[in-house]
Amino acid sequence: MDKQLTFTYEIMDVCLLAGKIMLQSGAETYRVEDTMTRMASAFGFSHSHSYVTPTGIIFSVEGKEPTKTKLIRIAERTTDLEKVALVNGISRKISSRELTADEAYESLKEVEQAKHTYPFWLQALAAAVSSGCFLIMFLGKWVDFLPAVIAGGTGFISLIYFHRLVPIKFFSEFIASFIIGLIAFIFVKTGTGLEVDKIIIGSVMPLVPGLLITNAVRDLMAGHLVSGLSKGAEAFLTAFAIGSGIALVFSLFAV
Template sequence: MDYKLLMNTAMLAGKLMLENGAETYRVEDTMHHILKTSHLEVVEILVVLTGITASISGEEVAPVTLIQGIEKRGTNLSVIEQVNQISRRYCGAEIELIDAYEELKRVESVPYPPLLAFFIPLVVAVGFTISFGGSLYDVLATLIVGLLLSSVMAGAKVIGIDGLILDIATSFGVGLMAVVMKKVMGEAINLDTVVIGSIMPLVPGVAITNAVRDTLQGDYISGCARILEAFLKAAAIALGVGVAFAIFGNGMTGGIL
């Protein structure tokens, strides 16, 4: 068996999964199943949020060790699903090692149609506004604020802005537009309901869920790192809205911007 190719295959699978939102224990489990097909005595894997270390060795096989840094992270369940399918097929002897490696190199995210991607945040915002007891006017205001949110997110994707800067910019836009709608519609809308509903598409729900799951699995380093990441994202959202209110807050009490 080509142990170097096996290690590269397992490392590529782990990298794709970790970059696209998989929990660290799931990454370790997938890589472990791939590397165990070597039938070597020693298979060691360590996965943290920012890197992967793996090593295999045996009595007559020199150790093979790889380290892979993870520089970007996001959420794309389609990539995780594709990697899992390839891993299962290889471990089930349905495909050869070289075929598994080549298929992993061809794994790509499945993009949503641009129009659908534009309206998803809008639908989420309106749905949460309704669930929080918003009135018809609250929903109307959320539609307008949500259109701004979707426009900013679509524009940021085109020019390549992401991370905390995007969170601050989008939440600032949400806060500013909500204040404008309060000024225009007055007491007909509940500003709190509109703002809370509008920022829900930005809330790091997946990061929080993965942080809890990693912690419960005993991966405390990754769990704490994910909790910190989610906290920073939530703080950036709060900062953006807070700055908008601090600068243009007179609009909430009937003043002008």
């Protein structure tokens, strides 16, 4: 394999790794494609093409040799905007000629392996407190603040636990919302809480896919119809799972 062909594949690997990290971390489709194209152009490949969907990336470059194309699959997606910012920073350094291909690849590998997420207990605590704050924001009573905190925190813990048992988002979201509704009914029936609807609304807010909905709309506005519709469908399924869990509680326990 000649040096030019080896260099071409190295640049493709750098661009694909950057795109993979960004897509797995919650970046919009158009941002991923733009970053990959800019990085390739900075390394001398002005004619590159990327096609990004929520589950895969196809990237090709054109040069003196026949067009080279690579495909990678995306299995897991989460929200880690710090990684998106770090990859954007590396992309800017590449554009300003501060990093070579090897240095950029090593920097991206460090970003991929880094753990930027907060500890699980802190995430659960934040979900619990935010549930109580959402209740107050929706004009709930202060007496319902603690029930919303407990219901929201328990629901978030249930979401993570059941998703680890069965890696199907719909199942874990359905069970978590059912548990939230059940806890809210228990508080109201025992006289500890007053308004079951406000407790439930505040408690399910940490489960709502806000970033996914935002990215779906932004991708649609940017003309990425496939990615926008697929993300919108994923957000709809999440909303449907949450609503189904709460509806089951009402159908079983409401009088």
